[in-house]
């Protein structure tokens with residue numbers, strides 16, 4: 001197998017996925033990139049993602065209502081980070097929009113030019129028919145003269161069989177000054193590598209998620225596609241509490257969010273509204289928890305070990 005990014009020869013090793021499948025994982029040392037060789041598209045089209053991602057890993061598949069509410073909460077953060085007030089007239093496309101939480105949140109705020117792309121038929125029909133937001137199944141279905149100002153891929157780039165070719169096509173769908181935002185898991189995940197007792201490495205790989213990028217993988221991908229204006233950074237979404245959780249329980253716990261958790265925020269709320277009278281002590285404990293968590297996230301991001309990679313591209 002040759003690397004999907006640089007085409008060098010790759011090494012392979014057998015690994016266990018979270019749904020207990022033994023698979024060949026290919027590794028390109030030059031790109032610090034790992035991948036599976038199969039195309040997960042068929043299973044994704046048939047709405048099978050959550051079976052390997054959640055059910056077979058011992059997690060409950062959320063009900064539709066629960067899923068939609070979680071999605072809306074997460075979308076609030078994305079909008080705060082990536083959308084500006086004067087984007088209202090801009091053409092926005094989300095690749096892998098699932099049930100359309102992000103696009104629906106934008107539509108409700110008065111954004112009228114929002115589009116989705118989703119290969120999962122159940123989701124795609126929902127976005128089209130229930131949310132009344134245009135949703136495509138393939139880039140080929142978007143007319144050639146239709147170009148976008150912002151394209152988002154929130155946790156979807158890792159499912160795309162040929163990421164290099166796909167990104168090239170996406171770039172050609174950008175208007176002048178258009179932007180692409182890719183958020184995807186970092187292959188250099190601290191739980192997998194420095195906390196072997198967490199058992200996280202047996203949870204990390206999912207059979208449908210075929211690409212595992214590092215910062216270096218994106219640097220080489222950008223160079224090979226001759227992209228000029230881009231940035232790549234990592235962000236730690238999971239808290240220090242999540243590290244303790246994995247070390248103690250050695251299995252996943254529901255976070256209701258993708259790539260992040262709000263455990264620390266919950267703990268602080270609990271302490272803050274307790275009947276405990278020693279307010280000074282209370283304040284000190286809250287401050288200690290907050291600053292330790294903040295420092296933990298900062299250190300990981302600085303060393304490029306944040307669990308999310310944020311790849312930002314601009315067409316000038």
Ligand SMILES: [Zn+2]
Pocket residue numbers: 003004005006007008028029030031032033
């Ligand atoms: Zn490579």
